[in-house]
Amino acid sequence: MVVMKGCYTIKPAEPTPASGIVISDCDQDKPITHAPVIYVYCPPGNFSYRSALESIKVSLSKALVHFYPLAGCLKLVGEGGRVELECNSVGVGFCEAESDAELADFGDFCPTPELRSLIPSVAYSTPLHEIPLLLVQITRFRCGGLSLGLAISHVMADGTSLRNFMSVWAQIARGNPLDVVLPYLDRTALLARDPPTLRYNHERFDPPPLLMNQSDSDEERNKRTTVVMLHLSKTQVERLKNMANDSRAIESRPYSRYEAVAGHLWRCTCKAREHKNDQITKLYFQVNIRDRMKPPLPRGYFGNAIIRVAATSRSGKLMTMPLSYGSSKIREAIEMVTHDYVKSAFDFVKVQPNLTRFRTYHTVRSTHGAFYGNPNVEVTSSLGLPQKGVDFGWGKEIHMGPGSVAFDGKSFIMDGPNEDGSLIVALRLQVGHMDALKELFYEDILNLA
Structure with missing residues (x-):
């Protein structure tokens, strides 16, 4: 209390x-x-x-x-x-x-x-x-x-x-x-350009995919959800990276921890939710644009300097193809974020007559705005950000993390507490799918080839 x-x-x-x-x-x-x-x-x-x-x-x-x-x-x-x-x-x-x-x-x-x-x-x-x-x-x-x-x-x-x-x-x-x-x-x-110039298809602004044979998200958004912390040892993280890179195209650079773990989580949620093969699913995530702008933003830029993008696939491909497939879809979305793409995204925001729908998707069981849960996921990563080690004079923290995970399919990928290469995934999922997800998440690390 x-x-x-x-x-x-x-x-x-x-x-x-x-x-x-x-x-x-x-x-x-x-x-x-x-x-x-x-x-x-x-x-x-x-x-x-x-x-x-x-x-x-x-x-x-x-x-x-x-x-x-x-x-x-x-x-x-x-x-x-x-x-x-x-x-x-x-x-x-x-x-x-x-x-x-x-x-x-x-x-x-x-x-x-x-x-x-x-x-x-x-x-x-x-x-x-x-x-x-x-x-x-x-x-x-x-x-x-x-x-x-x-x-x-x-x-x-x-x-x-x-x-x-x-x-x-x-x-x-x-x-x-x-x-x-x-x-x-x-x-x-x-800020957006004047006049705005729309040069790209900014699908992050499109309504999220729905489950097949459903005309709205009412049924899914009203289902009970729960939260879990999934722990990955350094060995398990390295295994996922190796699995993602074993079948990648030779000319491409190796997949990162984020691309491997996020791709793994994406395919596991599709399996746990028992998606049909033709189900369209998206993985939403944020890309830091500080060094992608021309010129790069000044050090210490205070505000939002992230752009939300989406990787898209059919669930069947994620579930049946090697892990590199999901990681490659994430890589494609990341590499799309250039200076010109970002400016076009700002222009798109500028011409919107009403931004209210972007303001309200965040809450658990929200009845307003777009629903980004089943069949979709959203993965926020703090990997590479030195978030830890904040000492006010009584020692560094023993834990730093999110205080809540807002909606079905939302997750956070964080470094483990001991800076030993381990990771933690905080995930909210519908109660009916969580047990299957926890089993698949670790079982697939052993079985994926």
């Missing part, structure tokens, strides 16, 4: 610019929700909670001087779902809480409702301009452990931007000189 001990607002420690910062066309199609993230700590024996609490509040206030857009608010513009940012230093939400649980009670920190209670919740019935862009909750456990839960606006930041913010905040908390890149706040590089 989590008991709130106090909630208040943290504002920037110094006056910050009041001029508006543009919301780019890369930000405009992101959900009007907050990404729930949790850091878990096991401080040393001489740790003082009261000192740590004061330190983290003061350092957050100082960090907001650099990241002052997070202390502002979003406002709707017209009736088309577009938003603008007001830099008014209204502040971020901060709560302190206590729990009678112990860290051991959370096992591998699977994103269950119990874990979600350690992260601030947001009432989206509240007018948008009244909702903080960042909310923080520090929770003390009876065993002496701590968790730091964050809910950060999807419109304001992607994973790379969040990491930059956490690094600055932690260095300030430790009293160290800032040796990290400070945020680059100008988002104009990711």
